[in-house]
Amino acid sequence: METVLSTDDSVRASAMPWQRVLGAYGAEARSECLRYLRAPGFILPMLLFSTVFYLMFGVLLNHGEASRYLLASYSAFGIIGPGLFGFGVSLAIERDGGLLTLKRALPMPPGAYLLGKMVMAMIAATIVSVLLLLIGVFLAHVSLSVTQIAKLMLTGAFGVLPFCALGMFVGTLIKGQGAPGLLNLIYLPMAFLSGLWLPLTMLPQVLQKIAPIWPSYHLNQLTLAAVGLNNGALLPHVLALMGYTVIFLLLAVRQLRRVG
Amino acid sequence: MPNTTAPIARLDGVIKTYGRLTALDGADLQIRRGELLALLGPNGAGKTTAIALLLGLIRADSGKVELFGQDPQRIDARRRIGVMLQNAALPPTLRVNELLRLTASYYPSPRPLAETAELAGIGELLSRPYAKLSGGQQRSVQFALALCGRPELLFLDEPTVGMDIEIRHKLWAAIRQLIAEGCSVLLTTHYLEEAEALADRVCVMAHGRMIHEGMVEALRSRVSLKRIRCVSALDVELVRSWKHVTDVRRDNERLHVTTAEAEAVVRRLLDADAQLSELEVQRAGLAEAFTELTRDADQSSTTHQREAA
Known part of the structure; x- marks a missing residue:
């Protein structure tokens, strides 16, 4: 009898119309974007790193086809940042400060937390793409078709996702202020080893051979294709990036279950 | 048994260990509708673990944990609770009204924002960024977030730490008003004076067990x-x-x-x-009763260990 009563009770009180559930996802994503767009110390390094590099190497020191090539590689470099840092640093800090615990106790819809951060990272990656495109087209005079521009922006918005998953995994391994250091230790060597700073052909043979193990290598192949410098098959690279996303996501979820 | 006296949240013979440390060792707890239950005990007694179980943050090794007759890890059960934890660093760049709107969005029929602000006494702070508030004001905002969803059960973990006396008394008044509306409250506090001022019942924990449960008056008269x-x-x-x-x-x-x-x-x-x-x-007062109870528990637990050894 008691069971029947409490079941009725719970149906009454917990009825949450789907519009409100959707609203909760929206509110979470909006808050996540607002809070980081208002934190210049967080957002500016992500935006400036790749744009300043591109201004130096793609506009001042190189011209023509080199600028086109560098637009692709600095796009890949710039896209990775919001994923790694947006997810990794914020998760590490929120685990430390108790915010994640509070959100798990509150009736936040499952997934809204991750989706919010994902939307934030995709927007930040798109901003990076747009800034680099503006520099490329107007300062470096790289000629791009509308399709190419759209392809590069699309690659940016979705190419950030594997790095969100990697950042999330790192954020589950470390708590608090140590995260940016660890993430840079992954970010910078990985970018170098997959040819985002210097063309791969200028690196030692053995590094060229192992480049495909880095997810950033595959992202770079896609950005190169977007600006018309890679005519090879794209599907293997897309699949590789999806694979990395799934692997890092599973590792992160497993780690979160264990350490909270 | 009429539904009104059935507990809305309970622990039943719960055991929870972290490695070799036994945080809860057969803990029993019942929270009934409309009451304020104060959970007391020295540090390490298992209060935080008990709350974490009821909030669905962790799972029990054995025993039963129920929130509105359901597993607390189900979101349906948690849509009926409000939570104020001991330490939660909220997003510093968000404004108070943005934080309230976000938290209210998780609930089926939240309070209007103005009503929440009024009840928690933070009407003046709505457009201020969270980072610009004093420690006491931040606690008041956290309290507002806890009650914004019109919860039937409110978890308040050391709510008045860092508050000055005036704000503390305002918070007490707000808690009394919520209880008058039929809300139940599970309160943990280090201030026995706070438990004495607010609680209908107290539950004293030591070494992962409930060593006393009863009305405040009854506890006092035990001493x-x-x-x-x-x-x-x-x-x-x-x-x-x-x-x-x-x-x-x-x-x-x-x-x-x-x-x-x-x-x-x-x-x-x-x-x-x-x-x-x-x-x-x-x-x-409750303070002396509490000291005496936990001292007895300490003694019996050391005798226990000696017998076991």
Whole structure:
């Protein structure tokens, strides 16, 4: 009898119309974007790193086809940042400060937390793409078709996702202020080893051979294709990036279950 | 059994270990509709673990954990609760009204924003960024987030730490108003005065178990100690040497005596000092009861270990 009563009770009180559930996802994503767009110390390094590099190497020191090539590689470099840092640093800090615990106790819809951060990272990656495109087209005079521009922006918005998953995994391994250091230790060597700073052909043979193990290598192949410098098959690279996303996501979820 | 007296949240014989440490060792707890239950106990007694289980943050090794008759990890159950944890660093760049709107979005029928702000006394702070608030104001905002969803059960974990007296009393008034609306509250606090002011029932924990559960009055009356206060010139050491006197302390001209036999000690005080004035006798408060209970639990637990060894 008691069971029947409490079941009725719970149906009454917990009825949450789907519009409100959707609203909760929206509110979470909006808050996540607002809070980081208002934190210049967080957002500016992500935006400036790749744009300043591109201004130096793609506009001042190189011209023509080199600028086109560098637009692709600095796009890949710039896209990775919001994923790694947006997810990794914020998760590490929120685990430390108790915010994640509070959100798990509150009736936040499952997934809204991750989706919010994902939307934030995709927007930040798109901003990076747009800034680099503006520099490329107007300062470096790289000629791009509308399709190419759209392809590069699309690659940016979705190419950030594997790095969100990697950042999330790192954020589950470390708590608090140590995260940016660890993430840079992954970010910078990985970018170098997959040819985002210097063309791969200028690196030692053995590094060229192992480049495909880095997810950033595959992202770079896609950005190169977007600006018309890679005519090879794209599907293997897309699949590789999806694979990395799934692997890092599973590792992160497993780690979160264990350490909270 | 009528539904109104069925517990809305409960732990039933719950065991939870972290490696070799046993945080909960057969814990039982029931929270009934419309009551304020204060969960008391020294640090490490298992209060935080008990709350984490009821919030669905962790799973029990064995025993039963229920929130509105459901597993607390189900979001349906948690849509009926409000939560204020001991430490939660909220997003510093968000404004108070943005934080309230976000948290309210998780609930099926939240309170209007203005009503929440009014109840928590943060009407003035709505457009301020969270980072710009004082520690006490931040706690008030966290309290507002806890009640914004019109919860049926409110978890308040050390809510008044870092609040000044005025804000603390405002929070107490708000809690009383919520209870009057039919909301239940599970409160943990280090301030026994707070439990005494608010609680209907108290549950005292030690070593992962509930060592006492009952009405506040009943707990107080378990303690046989009385407090005698008077203005007297008698020597502290002399009074201390008397039979039945457990403690004596002087506070300017006032003498404070703690004893189990108030009548005998008062008689002797009056005999010894003809000038004695402003005599008061009081039953000891929750603080003394609590100290005595947890001391007993400590002793029995050490005997236990000795027997086991």
